[in-house]
Amino acid sequence: MSSLLAVDLGLKAGFAHYGRDGRLQSYRSQNYGKPARLNRGAYGVLEAHPTLDWIVLEGDRDLADAWRSEAKRRGVRSGWIQAHAWRKRLLNPSQRRSGSDAKEAADVLARKIIAWSEAPAPTSLRHDAAEAICIGLWAVLDLGWLDRRPRVLQ
DSSP states (O other): OOEEEEEEOSSEEEEEEEETTSOEEEEEEEEOOSHHHHHHHHHHHHHTOTTEEEEEEESOHHHHHHHHHHHHHHTOEEEEEOHHHHHHHHSOGGGGSSHHHHHHHHHHHHHHHHHHHTOOOOSSOOHHHHHHHHHHHHHHHHTTSSSSOOGGGO
16 A cells, blocks of 8 residues: 655654545654754654655755655655645635744644544644645645545635
């Protein structure tokens, strides 16, 4: 079974794992603290998801290299997007007026995605995990794993 991992890059990174059915399987945040730890973290995160076909990265391109290298070593396709790409497709213009507006809207949308996917409800949801969830939805739509945005997420 194939799957996709969306990563909101940063020393505080967010992860969202999607199944081939386009639904969220799991999500989490990780505080790496230092770039060296983040670079080593790519191995462990990808090791935990042996069915990956895709990894989609958003954020600092300099932090993407370790993830892309590890993905390539495993035969996993990788892509990199900018925040404005997924935000334009998933958020209304009023929700994108500022970075803080977009983060708040991503949190609301991520909670809807979690409920729609029947994934475990969060006790708390950090903005990096919320954004990774949204990045993942953008990716499964872009790849055609879902033919359109589910109505419950409108």
